[in-house]
Amino acid sequence: MCGIAGYFGLDRDPALLERMALEQRHRGPDDARILVDAPVGLAHQRLAILDRAGGAQPMTSSAGRYVLAYNGEVYNYRELRTELEGLSRTFATESDTEVVLQSFAQWGPAAFDRFNGMFALAIWDRQARTLTLARDHFGIKPLHLCRVPSREPGDGSQSADAWLFSSEIKPILASGLYQARPDDRTIYRYLRYRVHDDGAQTFFDGIERVLPGEMVTLSADGIRRQMFTSLRDDLTSSEATTEGYDDAVAAAFSQRLTNAVALRLRSDVPVGTSLSGGLDSSAITVAIDRLLAEDAGSTEAVGPRQRTFSAVFPGYRNDEERYVDAAVGACTHGVRSHKTRPTSADFLQDVTDFVRAQEEPVISMGPYAQYRVMKDASEYVTVMLDGQGADELLAGYVPQLVVHLRDLLSRDRRSALRELIASRDVLARLATSRTRTLLTRRNTTPDLLRPEFSQAHATESYAVPTGSLRARLVHDLFVGSLPALLRYEDRNTMRFSIEGRVPFLDPDLVRTVFTLSDDAIIKGGWNKRVLRDATDDLLPASISRRRNKIGFTTPQNEWFHEQREFAREVFRSPSFGQRRYFDSAAALTAFERWLDGAGDLDSMAFWRLINVELWLREFIDGARALPLTSTVEAA
Structure with missing residues (x-):
């Protein structure tokens, strides 16, 4: 690298x-x-x-x-x-x-x-x-x-x-x-x-x-x-070549994934694993463990015991430590598990370096968890494997499920009804979230922008494929999701002189997945079906059959409450108020309402405003940039 x-x-x-x-x-x-x-x-x-x-x-x-x-x-x-x-x-x-x-x-x-x-x-x-x-x-x-x-x-x-x-x-x-x-x-x-x-x-x-x-x-x-x-076009136009779906298909996928992992263990320097506790990174962790147990020749750089690196958030709702521990416990060859525990105070201390490392704004505070994991890992290894790309490849996001259901409904209403019933818990969470947003929202993101800025870009739009699952997966791989995540991955790893490797983006593995039927991706309310089946005998059900997805992220809502003075300082700053982009009074009012539980917007909307402001200070304002002066509040 x-x-x-x-x-x-x-x-x-x-x-x-x-x-x-x-x-x-x-x-x-x-x-x-x-x-x-x-x-x-x-x-x-x-x-x-x-x-x-x-x-x-x-x-x-x-x-x-x-x-x-x-x-x-x-x-x-x-x-x-x-x-x-x-x-x-x-x-x-x-x-x-x-x-x-x-x-x-x-x-x-x-x-x-x-x-x-x-x-x-x-x-x-x-x-x-x-x-x-x-x-x-x-x-x-x-x-x-x-x-x-x-x-x-x-x-x-x-x-x-x-x-x-x-x-x-x-x-x-x-x-x-x-x-x-x-x-x-x-x-x-x-x-x-x-x-x-x-x-x-x-x-x-x-x-x-x-x-x-x-x-x-x-x-x-x-x-x-x-x-x-022609990879992107090939995936878009590909058709399923497998006859149905069975255990043999899952076994073949498992072997392809293991081969992809083994290839990415080739190194003359130490290799570790990024473990969030989710299915994707856990699958890589147990694949490496199996290679170690088999004494495969590709594992020299791993050493006698695999090192895993995780971010955990004790006391917060999105803490994944129990899943990290479950994945480590599923390994039979011994694991050195390293955990970092970032706080909102740590984030405030690192935010300038984090913004500079990323070079462009990021969608949420979530990538900071990965930043801290890589900082910790750099003391032990030079190469890290992680599960990036599996969500885009194997329909790890709820909107991909919605596209699949819509497509299925147009072709086979009876099958669509069965799938709808099987997915009702996942869809219920989505519906509840959207209903709550519609009922409580008084502001939208455009309300926080200067009217002239919004009007100048009134013709802009953003659409995603809704016709088929296959088209949506290709879009997310090359446009809608993965490119941003790969940028986060590259900047977070390289900031600490680490090489990040992503086995799920092995071209041979990706082409193999696109020869499978949609049933191998989503069936019976389960997304990532082939990966779940491939890891059933390697991972505990708490991971392989888990329904809610979190992954590497931070407790952003709680952190905003803990560091509310930091956000207020940004929204009140002269530079924020003078930008051609923001309505500073509206932003501050909406933020105060959110703090009071009014829920006009989610915390990601406020982060985007703040991230643009910090990015402008770092890269555009130069010597004119305002320093961050907020004191760190106790949780």
Whole structure:
């Protein structure tokens, strides 16, 4: 895991590369190197995971044509290396980096679709004079792109545009070639619809993301963007190929998941597990435990006993400690269980660093729990596995169930009625929540925004697929849910120089799931059916047959009550009141009503206002930013 940065279309500027690299040193504290070859500059920060002695970057091919700066891990590198050696290619290191480089030299951009892993990379072709940027199938690893004023390259060629790219956004801000400015459309959609990371736009006007599965080619002729994979289209158009659903299907899925976990244990540094107590992370935990019991060759980096890391909140309603303990208790090979217990006081102390680490606003305080877990884990391990992606893949969210019921109703009313009855407890909780909101709501999020700001974006909307479960899952994997969660994961792990790995996003596993019938995903009121069945003999029923879902989050409602002066200070601050976005008086009034139990809005709405304000102070205001001065209140 590493950080990459660089430019295309500028003259030699090693100082620029060093400034950019320094801003993401936390992504790779083990080594730092640059390469300048006008009109291209590459910078690399290395977190050494595989072949720690070799694998330094930027890496140049043996013939000198290609230069690679790469962030990520390609887990099937050993298999690809064997194939390349069969094509008469030789290797000087044991790193996956060299496999990535040689794969591109052998197959060109077609190599990217062969990679089972996570990656964001830049490859400079000295012969063709092209720079290729690419991001993995699901966008697990970040890559940002920004057009800047062009300058004449040192080799005398002309480029219509110049570009900066980097793993994180901070290197672009530090370049001196881009003036930070907010993207108002993104801010509005975040405040109004609770969405972000759902496309190329970021919260910074002029800075874009390379999309999942996308390849960008920069040359003197300009920029070309295209998908290197058909994965998303394949999943959208896929049809179930399995005949019905039975124990054999669950067993085959279990083996696929175990294989995906085993691949992601390949490491030359210690590996741990992020355990929330939910089904997904618990499934990974017991899969590793089973590999340890079988003395599988892939577990060397785990050590004799698996280490798990969890956030627990004793005394709060959403405390998951009993489920964490149950998952640990289900392991037969012994577990070192580490628990962190964040408080609202801790959050207030960390909030500035948390906002800076995330670089863009987040949907709730929830990702702070993961931030604290990674901070704790960094004292023991360098790689962490977790269950990200399972909810999007296996319908872990209630709205996906609603889509499934609607689709089933259009095809088979009798089956839909049976499924509706079986799901009545889950749907009842959803209906109760929505009814309460409708009855008590006097304000909505737009009421807390300046009218002129809302009017400027009145044509904005946000819709999700409602026609079929399959379409909804694809949307959530690539647009609606997962991209934001992967950003949280990347920033929280890399803030503490940890590599996060996500077995549920193994492309082979994902393709396998989409060959299954909808009954394997939702049946009899149970979502994630195939995963539940696959873990029935490994996990206690309290986890494998659990109906309510919480996961890694914080007791946000309670924390807002405990730290109400912090929120009041933000809403009353001159900067908040002077923004073109917020109606500060309305926000403060609505917050006071919420504190009194009136329930006009949920706490997430207030967090979004606060997060935008703190983000603006950190990244846009610069020296004008107001410090946080609130004292921490006792719970």
